[in-house]
Amino acid sequence: MRFAADLGSDDLIVLDLANGRFLDCNRSAHERLGYDRDHFLSLNGAAIQADEDRAERLMQDQLHLMRREPRGHFTTRLRGRLGSCREVSVSYQVLELKGRLVALASHRDRTDLQSALQDNDRLGSLLNEAERLTHVGSWELNHRTGELLWSNEAYSIFDTAPTLTSPSYKAFLEKVHPEDRSLVDATFRESFRTGRPYRIEHRLLLGEGRLKVVLERGRTTLDADGEPLCTVGTVQDISEQHVIQQRLEQIAFVDPLTRLPNKAAAVRQLARLLRTAGKDHGIALINLDLDHFQSINNSLGHEIGNQVLRATGNRLCQLMQPDDWLARLGSDEFLLLRPMARADRQQALHWAEEIRTSFGDTPGMGTGLAVQPSASLGVALAPDHGSDPDTLLRCANTALMEAKRRGKNQLRFYTPEISLQLRERLELELCLARAIDREQLQLHYQPQLGRDGRTICGAEALLRWRDHTGRMVSPNVFIPLAEQTGQIHGIGHWVIEEACRQLRDWHRRGLRPGKLAINISALQLGAENPSLSQLLASALGSHGVDPRTIELEITETALLNNPDRAGEQLRELADGGFSLAIDDFGTGYSSLAMLHSLPLDKLKIDRFFVDRLGKENADLAIVKAMIVMAKELGLMTLAEGVETAQQLKTLQELGCDQFQGRLLARPMPASGFASLLRSVGS
Numbered sequence: 001m002r003f004a005a006d007l008g009s010d011d012l013i014v015l016d017l018a019n020g021r022f023l024d025c026n027r028s029a030h031e032r033l034g035y036d037r038d039h040f041l042s043l044n045g046a047a048i049q050a051d052e053d054r055a056e057r058l059m060q061d062q063l064h065l066m067r068r069e070p071r072g073h074f075t076t077r078l079r080g081r082l083g084s085c086r087e088v089s090v091s092y093q094v095l096e097l098k099g100r101l102v103a104l105a106s107h108r109d110r111t112d113l114q115s116a117l118q119d120n121d122r123l124g125s126l127l128n129e130a131e132r133l134t135h136v137g138s139w140e141l142n143h144r145t146g147e148l149l150w151s152n153e154a155y156s157i158f159d160t161a162p163t164l165t166s167p168s169y170k171a172f173l174e175k176v177h178p179e180d181r182s183l184v185d186a187t188f189r190e191s192f193r194t195g196r197p198y199r200i201e202h203r204l205l206l207g208e209g210r211l212k213v214v215l216e217r218g219r220t221t222l223d224a225d226g227e228p229l230c231t232v233g234t235v236q237d238i239s240e241q242h243v244i245q246q247r248l249e250q251i252a253f254v255d256p257l258t259r260l261p262n263k264a265a266a267v268r269q270l271a272r273l274l275r276t277a278g279k280d281h282g283i284a285l286i287n288l289d290l291d292h293f294q295s296i297n298n299s300l301g302h303e304i305g306n307q308v309l310r311a312t313g314n315r316l317c318q319l320m321q322p323d324d325w326l327a328r329l330g331s332d333e334f335l336l337l338r339p340m341a342r343a344d345r346q347q348a349l350h351w352a353e354e355i356r357t358s359f360g361d362t363p364g365m366g367t368g369l370a371v372q373p374s375a376s377l378g379v380a381l382a383p384d385h386g387s388d389p390d391t392l393l394r395c396a397n398t399a400l401m402e403a404k405r406r407g408k409n410q411l412r413f414y415t416p417e418i419s420l421q422l423r424e425r426l427e428l429e430l431c432l433a434r435a436i437d438r439e440q441l442q443l444h445y446q447p448q449l450g451r452d453g454r455t456i457c458g459a460e461a462l463l464r465w466r467d468h469t470g471r472m473v474s475p476n477v478f479i480p481l482a483e484q485t486g487q488i489h490g491i492g493h494w495v496i497e498e499a500c501r502q503l504r505d506w507h508r509r510g511l512r513p514g515k516l517a518i519n520i521s522a523l524q525l526g527a528e529n530p531s532l533s534q535l536l537a538s539a540l541g542s543h544g545v546d547p548r549t550i551e552l553e554i555t556e557t558a559l560l561n562n563p564d565r566a567g568e569q570l571r572e573l574a575d576g577g578f579s580l581a582i583d584d585f586g587t588g589y590s591s592l593a594m595l596h597s598l599p600l601d602k603l604k605i606d607r608f609f610v611d612r613l614g615k616e617n618a619d620l621a622i623v624k625a626m627i628v629m630a631k632e633l634g635l636m637t638l639a640e641g642v643e644t645a646q647q648l649k650t651l652q653e654l655g656c657d658q659f660q661g662r663l664l665a666r667p668m669p670a671s672g673f674a675s676l677l678r679s680v681g682s
Contacts, residue, residue: 282343607641
């Protein structure tokens with residue numbers, strides 16, 4: 001368009017109707033007056049008036065005329081940079097550009113009437129071509145006569161022609177989509193009343209049901225009494241931009257797998273709900289996570305996993321009320337929102353419980369597959385737990401983490417105490433990660449005594465942790481944490497190395513501690529690179545320790561997690577010369593067949609049963625049965641947690657082989673155990 005204007009013979013200028021400053025011009029406009037382009041665009045209309053004494057007043061009169069009559073003509077005299085003057089005919093058209101009124105003016109020397117008429121025609125042609133290229137139509141409504149003028153491009157956008165439609169405000173509204181019509185009419189009438197500029201996007205419903213999206217801009221000029229004189233506006237076809245925007249919106253805010261809103265959309269929707277919620281209104285948030293989903297992916301493949309996710313989304317949609325809102329946050333995590341008349345904890349929990357239990361109602365989640373995932377849920381409530389999306393989402397997620405920590409298929413409502421516990425747990429996790437490097441871990445040793453209750457036949461290595469504050473952290477706290485975070489591998493490796501080093505030290509000093517029992521976690525037993533056998537072989541080689549001096553304690557749970565892998569590892573360890581004991585026996589569900597098939601040497605009776613001896617006859621019978629069964633299988637028995645002389649006497653009478661507990665000896669540092677060995681030896 002600039003190229004075409006520069007080639008023409010007309011002087012074309014775009015000026016701001018607010019202050020008369022030149023905003024743009026073609027080449028002939030500034031050259032005919034003797035200016036370069038940059039200099040010319042630094043001027044306003046007063047600077048080129050021939051009558052210097054009245055220049056400012058003349059410019060203001062011309063601006064007032066153009067604001068009052070958006071299309072027209074006038075004559076004036078202009079002065080060039082070198083002082084030459086000429087009379088010109090000015091044809092102009094007022095437009096709105098980026099929220100402000102501008103005039104496109106064409107200057108021509110007044111040689112004859114034909115020249116003036118050509119000015120009009122050329123300006124009209126130029127405007128029509130510019131509108132066609134930019135898909136922007138213009139129109140003018142005379143409020144006193146009711147006459148509405150549309151440009152050629154406006155006719156094209158409204159999908160009609162001058163021969164088919166007589167423009168009117170009523171005809172325009174009839175082309176507006178019925179769902180948008182009242183808002184468009186209200187917007188226009190507000191401008192007619194106040195004179196304020198407007199901007200509105202809306203849809204047009206045209207022939208054969210075709211839709212267009214248009215952007216309308218305009219401004220109304222009022223007379224001295226505040227009555228509307230005329231409204232000048234533009235209408236731009238933005239249908240293509242709207243389609244592109246919708247596609248971008250879909251990419252940005254829709255999950256491609258489930259077609260549900262994604263996390264970004266969830267944050268946006270939650271922000272909207274918070275803005276529009278009344279003072280006493282609430283919003284319930286449920287953060288839902290599928291249990292064991294990674295196992296489904298790993299065992300059945302990602303396509304089956306995707307089917308489960310889609311089925312989960314469909315199932316949750318079926319449980320939604322009209323005002324509820326559902327999004328997939330990522331992986332196997334979903335978010336549900338429900339506006340509430342008031343923030344009601346019990347109502348939110350009832351809704352969450354309905355969702356949790358519904359997962360067991362539909363076999364295979366409707367996929368036809370032999371999978372039935374459960375779900376863990378965390379619940380938060382606005383405004384009780386926050387007034388912004390980030391805080392509320394964090395609270396719901398914190399409650400979810402607590403639900404998963406307590407076991408699968410759980411539901412937890414957020415409380416500040418959960419955040420405090422989580423923060424403490426994270427701090428503990430960080431400290432535990434540094435415990436080995438900071439030499440905060442140590443092994444204590446609890447003697448194991450023979451059938452007479454006096455002879456030391458071995459010891460159990462028990463892990464202890466004194467943190468950076470000097471506080472002893474309970475193994476019941478940090479060992480489960482290490483297993484959950486995977487730190488158990490590094491810690492377990494350290495325990496094996498330290499136990500072997502200590503055995504070597506005792507042997508070099510002539511002490512004979514018997515077998516040293518080392519606890520092995522389920523994760524260590526299932527590890528492959530390196531395997532437990534490889535770690536033990538490396539430690540034995542480094543410290544010169546005989547595997548026959550080491551007993552490995554395996555819990556029933558470790559055997560049940562992966563019985564095939566566990567059996568393979570235990571047979572390999574037994575072949576390597578290690579003694580094997582099953583720990584905490586009676587607390588799991590191991591079968592006699594499994595015990596018989598494994599190369600075990602010892603069965604440890606859990607302290608739970610030992611503690612109840614003498615309290616319930618049934619417990620006495622259970623312990624007796626364990627000892628008899630162990631003897632039938634050729635296994636030694638050891639009772640742990642022996643606290644009283646009566647317990648020891650009863651166990652001895654039942655034929656138990658070995659004992660361990662505070663009655664006999666407490667866990668002690670390596671130096672204390674060495675002293676005990678020396679005193680017994682002497």
